[in-house]
Amino acid sequence: MKRAFVAAIAGGILVLLPQLAHAETVMLYTQMQLRGDSEEKNVDRYVAIEDGVMTLFFDSGNIIFDTGLPQKTAVSDTLAPRPESWAVGAAKEGGARWLLEIRLVFPQEPYPAPVPTSIHYKFTKLATGETISEGDVTPSISKHDLETKKPYDLCFSLGEEIARDAMKGWQVPSSL
Secondary structure, three states: OHHHHHHHHHHHHHHHHHHHHOOOEEEEEEEEEOOOOOHHHHHHHHHHHHHHHHHHHHHOOOEEEEOOOOEEEOOOOOOOOOOOOHHHHHHHHOOOOEEEEEEEEOOOOOOOOOOOOEEEEEEEEOOOOOEEEEEEEOOOOOHHHHHHOOHHHHHHHHHHHHHHHHHOOOOOOOOO
8 A cells, every 4th residue: 555655656746747847937026006095905906916917827837926015116107127126136036037027007096997007017037137028918997897897806817918918929948
């Protein structure tokens, strides 16, 4: 009985080993830019967006981790290239090979919709500093969805959309 158990564990490891060898490690760094006194209400939406991003990366066979609590910043026009920014240093220290930076801008209350008004992302290969993809995602939510879906679900779907856009054209190396 003990031999069968050990053989089953060893077999499972051998089956999973090739998948683990090809997994990429990504750090997600999200900046939440606020307008007005809307921080508390937007933290839940921030978490839902990150959940959507992380779920899609994970389901694609990658290892992804975030930086924890949102980093609040003043509203600015662009994610300026920062070769050794805090996020880059944290990603490297955490063992990531890739960095996905997302900037969320939330409106002042009252909300026209429970999602950010502006979303910008930048996906970078840390070893070279090469930008793999960069762009904006414009939230567009139907009146029906606003009336029937919870804010968490709307934001989770938005996170998945960000991840899909960021991963377009991403050629994961076949070997580490």
